[in-house]
Amino acid sequence: MIPAATLFGLGAALIIGLGLFGVILHPEPLRKVLAFNLLGSGVFVLFGVVARRGGGRLEGVPFGDPVPQALIITGLVVAFAATVLAVALVLRLAQADWTHADDSHRGGQGQVPQPSPDAAPDTSADLSPGLPPDQARAPSPRAVGPAAASRSVPNASPPAAA
């Protein structure tokens, strides 16, 4: 009979492995964010196992160890904030792509407002006014992450459809 803590520990390792696989190998940002959440959940389960078993000195104490539980709560808040930030960025990226697709196929009559009208003075890229937006953003940002190969924004309309 395998003790419960060991069983949960193995489960945590499995979830962490699955999450790591997804974060590294999925090309789409949204899937990466979901995989990151899975990975985080695995880590929290592991903290739970440590709480049940007792960390270090407390090992074998019948009432368990409250410290890892407190850490899980803080970790959850942090992971939630990270997910919100990541999803917000994915949405903005999709929106920008959408605007761009509309612009280039309807002669610049984009329906979605251009992001951030009060943008900071951009100093990195070419600011010459005559350049059409197509060329200005030639290096496509769609592939995000080292293993990105395919289209990364699932819900943006493909340029041909517009």
Added chain:
Amino acid sequence: MSFPILIIETLAGGRLLVLALVLPLLGALLAFSTGGRAARRIALVTALAGLVVAAAIALQLTSSAAALDYAFGGWAPPLGVSLRADGPAVMMLVTTALVIAATMVYAGVDFQPAAGQREGRSGLVFWTLLLALWAALNAIFLGQDLFNLFVALEILTFSAVPLVCLNGRAETIGAALRYLLFALLGSVLYLLGAGLIYGAYGLLDLGLLAARIQADAGAAPPALWLALGLMTAGLMAKTAIVPLHLWLPPAHSGAPAAASAVLSALVVKGAFFVLLRLWFDLVPVPAGWLLAQMQGALGAAAILLGGVMALRQTRLKLMVAYSTVAQIGYLFLIFPLAGADAAVAFITVGVALDAGTAALTGGLLQIVSHALAKAAMFLAAGRIAARLGHDRIDDLGGVGRAMPLTLLAFGLAGLSLMGLPPSGGFAAKWLLLRAAVETGQWWWSLAILLGGLLTAGYLFRVLATALREAPDDSAIADARAGTGPAAPGPALAILLLAGLSVLLGLVPLGYWELIQIGRPGLYQPLGMVP
């Protein structure tokens, strides 16, 4: 009791450290809640106060010659959480305060709304996040608790990522998202490692853990090594060491110049500082010859690859960003050099050093001099780009005549990056080079020297072009005619940063013994991974 004595009494015993955390955080909250034009004023006042606090902590450290400790609520670890300022932490605190204050002076003009207009959203976000970022960095430098360090690293990520995409363009949002994903993977690996260490020892405090690990040296549980491996990998992704550097160039070059300066100078160093804490404080025996050599190999690869990539760039800001990739490589040479036979001692510039101390001192000097130089360089590149309307290296002709102060600062910062005497970069690279030669690891000296040559190559390209006469019809002629005399503040702030990075090399080497304060028995003979 007179008032000054009352202040000293109140702030004695490490209570200043709390101020270093609370001040920028309070500034961030105030700036965000008041908004508008007040945000900039609040940020500048906070910067001034933060500089004073950092200087006071440095004074207290040097006068007492002992680390400053503070336990929150009087609860000592393991129950409570403690702050600790030792030599390296104070060095980083002061550097951070300097760079952030100078960046704020620069950005005061950059993010200034036109007369009669409300402050834009990007301005408000910039000031708030810059202050939050500062608080996170101070928490990293002072933190002694593995989990608190995780929270500080996350606050650092959350305030750094939006700075990348302040201009809201699709390519910068993509760069920010990629940065965020790398950083999140890094922090979750770090958290996993922290959990494993807690499971093995039931402790999170660095000092107590180090004592425990030292007590059962040689019989450490395998979980410790697994945890250290995971945490190291995670922190490497955040530090952007080759091959995990892919996120850095687009993110750092796409951000507004003031944000790039802070990201490149300070944010990557925050993650690296935790790495130093792990490998020098937590595990007192530099672990394993092979592991240290591997870290060094990544560092050498970063120096060479970053240098070659910087040489191939056509855009100034991308070149400076790749230069950061290369300069981070030098930091990873600390591990093989400080981990080598520490009994090797030698005398340089009249100071006797053992190889370990030389490597760590050189590495920390590299952190500080690169922080100052790279901030100056990004700000200078930002000013040049703002003036010309582009940052193509080949079309920089005439910049030397149009903006001599800015170009001078760029050149001075370049001296430090190349490692030419008498700059701070020279002192750093000289110490690393001596440590490499004295410990018989000559192969690292090849990387250091080649890296210097590559740096000289790409910087010379910029300076040579910028000093050429401008073609008649170039944008610079219009720019010169069109704009009145610019405010001197930004140029002086850049010059101050660049000048400091050079002057750092003139500080007598013996003075850097201050980084040994509060770090007893660091350099043990080399131990092997069980």
